[in-house]
Amino acid sequence: MPRSSLRRALIAPVLVFGLAAAVVLSLAVGSKAIAFGDVLAAVFGNRDGDALVVASLRMPRTVLGLIVGLALGLAGALAQELTRNPLADPGLLGVSAGAAVAVAASIGVLGLTSPFAYVWFAFLGAALAGILVYAVSGAGRSQNSPAKLALAGAAVTALLGSVTYALVLLDVRTLDQYRHWAVGSLAGRDGSLALRMLPFIVIGTALTVGLLPRLNALALGDDLATSLGAKVGVTRALGAVAVILLTGASVAAAGPITFVGLVVPHVVRAFTGPDLRWLMPFSAIGGAILLLTADTAGRLLDYPGELQAGVVTALIGAPFLVYLVKRGRLKEHTR
Secondary structure, eight states: OOHHHHHHHHHHHHHHHHHHHHHHHHHHOSSSOOOHHHHHHHHTTOOSTHHHHIIIIIHHHHHHHHHHHHHHHHHHHHHHHHHTOTTOOGGGGTHHHHHHHHHHHHHHTSOOOOHHHHHHHHHHHHHHHHHHHHHHHTSSSSTTOHHHHHHHHHHHHHHHHHHHHHHHHSOHHHHHHHHHHHTOOSTTOOHHHHHHHHHHHHHHHHHHHHHHHHHHHHTTOHHHHHHTTOOHHHHHHHHHHHHHHHHHHHHHHHOOOOSHHHHHHHHHHHHHOSOHHHHHHHHHHHHHHHHHHHHHHHHHHTTTSOOOHHHHHHHHHHHHHHHHHHTTOOSOOOO
16 A cells, blocks of 8 residues: 555544544533533433533534634635645635624624624625735736735735724724634634534535645646646636635634644645645544644633633644744645
């Protein structure tokens, strides 16, 4: 068996076991210790005693972390392939910044206070920002090249970030409410938010799966991909739509959780190689494992309080980013 196939065969059960363990720990660990039997009872419909705590509080939070983690891991791998930038994560395409400015505006200008109200503004802002980035990168002769896509994303992110800061700093009430969303957390989010965003994540995932053969061709270079029959512009545009759907829904539901889309694809790629048929699904599973583990670790690091999942992923991701720089892993993804 080739070495690459052996690595893939090994990582698949490890990831499945890791995901199962992360789900169980997310359900069992918290300010109140709950026996594993009560966790299983809650999963199978029991609502007595501690099982009620698991079913009503921890299970919706775990489902949210599972869905958001899957989407962010998949979106990160896709963003890195589209931009050929190993430092790319979904936020590089301006999606997170668009959601942030829309939430700040809906709170400060429209006076919205409920997450159920401004979550749709977050998704709309994410979508519009992604469209703006793609439009800017498409200007000129070399339309939507990976370098232009990354630069356009950085420019739009900086612009929208300054608008967001202006909105929240000019009004104390807006700042107080916005900061609870902006930190990126699974705590205090209603589980039904995940269900409302799930259709967008399903569509984004289906679109990514449908694009995998063309994305594999695109990774060989634009000229070779064209000779193989792949429509480079259309493929990159549809890939950007998938990133917008996946990231926009995730950010709207849980806030801008950073580094999941950056860290996970790099770790997974070391085992799967560049073949996107393996990289994409394994990155999705890895994203869910990382986010659920970060959320669970946050409950233990500041017990009996907790650190938000976005803070923990930043604590993990920042050293990893330094590692990438030190190892010289900042080249475009080509084969």
